[in-house]
Amino acid sequence: MNEIQNPDFENKYLVPEDHPEWDNCLIAPDWTMWFDGPIKPEYKAALPTDKPEGKRIFAGSQAQQWFNSYNTHRGGVYQRVQVTVGALVSATVRASVWSASGDDPAFSGGPQGNGKYQVRVGIDPKGGTDPNSPDVIWGDGVFPYDVWMEVFSPQVQCNTGHFTLFIEGNCVYPVKNNNCYIDSASLKVIPGGNEPPPVGDGSFDSIRVRMTTIIDEAQAILSELDVLEAGALWVIPI
Numbered sequence: 001m002n003e004i005q006n007p008d009f010e011n012k013y014l015v016p017e018d019h020p021e022w023d024n025c026l027i028a029p030d031w032t033m034w035f036d037g038p039i040k041p042e043y044k045a046a047l048p049t050d051k052p053e054g055k056r057i058f059a060g061s062q063a064q065q066w067f068n069s070y071n072t073h074r075g076g077v078y079q080r081v082q083v084t085v086g087a088l089v090s091a092t093v094r095a096s097v098w099s100a101s102g103d104d105p106a107f108s109g110g111p112q113g114n115g116k117y118q119v120r121v122g123i124d125p126k127g128g129t130d131p132n133s134p135d136v137i138w139g140d141g142v143f144p145y146d147v148w149m150e151v152f153s154p155q156v157q158c159n160t161g162h163f164t165l166f167i168e169g170n171c172v173y174p175v176k177n178n179n180c181y182i183d184s185a186s187l188k189v190i191p192g193g194n195e196p197p198p199v200g201d202g203s204f205d206s207i208r209v210r211m212t213t214i215i216d217e218a219q220a221i222l223s224e225l226d227v228l229e230a231g232a233l234w235v236i237p238i
């Protein structure tokens, strides 16, 4: 079962509720846009009639795109997902890029080449919403020029019951067309990883085991203090 809401980026695209003043910013329902740095790319739905016709959609009748012209950007969308505590998950999304210094919509290249446009998928197993957080574990980047590729996140265990799926587009050169298209996000729960964190099962036996461990650790610390105290008395006589 795919736990991601609106995985195919369909339905009526919306202006972000927290930034209604932003122009050219339409996001698929259930997804949130993000960008890093001073440059906000434009966001809207890709349609089957966009050139090259039929190539901008992977599934259904729309795909999320973000883009700008003669500029660079780092941004994308994210979604916070609820999963079983302890679940081992990975996620994928389909991505396609048109990054071109020319105008041929079927060719990422042109007189000055492409913008070196990379797509990655990351997971924050703590369910945060900051793409720059060190908690986000990113997968390998791909360069899906003029084709649809499946982009993978790493496998991550989620002990908080939530994780956040980040999708990132990042380009190096400000070529004429830096456009990213994404579609068909999928969450996979990996068998064997669905174990809760080691906090015991709440039984008296598990509590006894835990308390015994704590007592052993405390006695070890007390022994070390005794040694330190004896040494201190010897080194610094009163």
Ligand SMILES: [Ca+2]
Residues within 6 Å of the ligand: 008, 009, 010, 057, 058, 059, 060, 061, 062, 063, 183, 184
């Ligand atoms: Ca779609």
